[in-house]
Amino acid sequence: MRVAFVGKGGAGKSSLAGTFARVLAGTGERVLALDSDPMPGLAFSLGIDRVDEGLPDETVEEYNDDGHRRFRLRQGLTGVGAVERYAVQGPDGVHFLQLGKAHGQRWDNTRQHFGFQHVLDDLPGDGWSIVGDLPGGTRQPFMTWGRYADTFLVIVEPTPASLLTGRRLARLAATAQAPRVVVVANKVRESEEVERVGERTGLRVLGAVPFDPELETADRLGRAVLDHDPQGQTATAVRSLMDVLLTGMEPS
Amino acid sequence: MLGQLARPGTIVVADFEAGLGTVMRLDGRPVDVVVVVVEPTAKSLEVGRRAADLVRESGLGRLVISANRVRDEDDAARVAAAFPGLDLLLVPDDPAILAAERSGVAPLDAAPEAPGVRALVSLAKGLLGPAGA
Numbered sequence: 001m002r003v004a005f006v007g008k009g010g011a012g013k014s015s016l017a018g019t020f021a022r023v024l025a026g027t028g029e030r031v032l033a034l035d036s037d038p039m040p041g042l043a044f045s046l047g048i049d050r051v052d053e054g055l056p057d058e059t060v061e062e063y064n065d066d067g068h069r070r071f072r073l074r075q076g077l078t079g080v081g082a083v084e085r086y087a088v089q090g091p092d093g094v095h096f097l098q099l100g101k102a103h104g105q106r107w108d109n110t111r112q113h114f115g116f117q118h119v120l121d122d123l124p125g126d127g128w129s130i131v132g133d134l135p136g137g138t139r140q141p142f143m144t145w146g147r148y149a150d151t152f153l154v155i156v157e158p159t160p161a162s163l164l165t166g167r168r169l170a171r172l173a174a175t176a177q178a179p180r181v182v183v184v185a186n187k188v189r190e191s192e193e194v195e196r197v198g199e200r201t202g203l204r205v206l207g208a209v210p211f212d213p214e215l216e217t218a219d220r221l222g223r224a225v226l227d228h229d230p231q232g233q234t235a236t237a238v239r240s241l242m243d244v245l246l247t248g249m250e251p252s
Numbered sequence: 253m254l255g256q257l258a259r260p261g262t263i264v265v266a267d268f269e270a271g272l273g274t275v276m277r278l279d280g281r282p283v284d285v286v287v288v289v290v291e292p293t294a295k296s297l298e299v300g301r302r303a304a305d306l307v308r309e310s311g312l313g314r315l316v317i318s319a320n321r322v323r324d325e326d327d328a329a330r331v332a333a334a335f336p337g338l339d340l341l342l343v344p345d346d347p348a349i350l351a352a353e354r355s356g357v358a359p360l361d362a363a364p365e366a367p368g369v370r371a372l373v374s375l376a377k378g379l380l381g382p383a384g385a
Contacts, residue, residue: 037271039272040295040299044298101302102271102273102276102302103305103306104302105276105306105309105310107272137269159354219291219295220292220330221294
């Protein structure tokens with residue numbers, strides 16, 4: 001299973017992706033969680049305290065391509081090798097690889113950016129599941145940061161702005177001929193909001209995650225919701241999402 | 253674009269993309285004030301700290317931290333600990349703002365007297381005062 005979480009900033013991608021990765025790993029799957037957002041996020045949701053440990057600059061080497069400056073993985077290093085070497089081990093056995101995080105006026109992530117992109121083209125295959133947390137917004141996630149995915153979960157909360165982003169992502173997915181793209185209604189307070197999310201985005205609804213005050217508390221404490229409230233509403237809903245995907249059941 | 257919009261008597265309010273990318277690319281001092289908006293969560297405070305450091309290093313302008321969705325004293329303490337010595341505006345967690353957001357109505361129209369809205373009005377007025385002029 002290769003799943004990418006996309007949606008508007010603040011919709012809850014990192015919280016759901018981190019919980020999903022750990023729940024999946026808890027079933028015995030080998031899971032690689034990928035954080036391609038240049039701002040810290042997924043590490044907190046996974047319960048990993050190393051929030052800024054991206055690929056080192058020497059992951060790539062520079063070369064000249066007909067007068068153009070290019071980067072490739074350094075000689076002898078493959079994407080799979082980079083994962084083995086640089087991914088952090090997290091709770092439930094999740095492997096976690098992150099893009100380095102932005103800091104300071106002269107931050108330059110050119111080498112990290114290209115290194116991460118090359119790794120995305122050579123991820124571990126058989127026996128691995130990939131769970132990706134993508135940056136917020138609509139910047140072509142299907143062809144760039146999420147190009148490894150076979151399933152995209154568009155995370156939408158029932159606000160006009162989030163619904164609009166979900167709709168635009170749905171259109172982009174059609175243009176990019178992305179594989180399976182479904183929507184998850186997040187922070188749901190009333191059941192009719194789930195229907196609205198499906199109608200307004202034009203996507204099939206994989207499932208819904210209720211508004212969960214315990215998730216807000218976990219976020220404030222800097223803890224993974226799965227550690228803070230393992231049998232709570234968010235964890236339960238994410239387990240249901242995973243079951244639907246694993247059993248191949250058609251979303252509603 | 254921000255620099256070109258500057259006119260005497262004109263106030264420009266820009267809502268930037270999430271993260272630091274746009275702020276990092278600002279040059280030529282095109283802004284007077286940068287309002288870093290955070291929530292009292294570990295993730296948001298970490299991002300906000302990075303934004304505040306960047307604004308200070310770059311000398312972009314006056315720095316104000318607006319903490320959104322503050323529920324209680326613990327939340328306020330988390331924000332204060334993350335930004336010692338900085339101007340803080342605490343916006344209370346306000347169901348009226350959430351309801352307005354969900355119905356697609358501007359909070360200022362939906363609930364102008366709600367505590368969260370009043371806090372934001374005070375921010376705007378404060379920036380127009382002597383320190384922000």
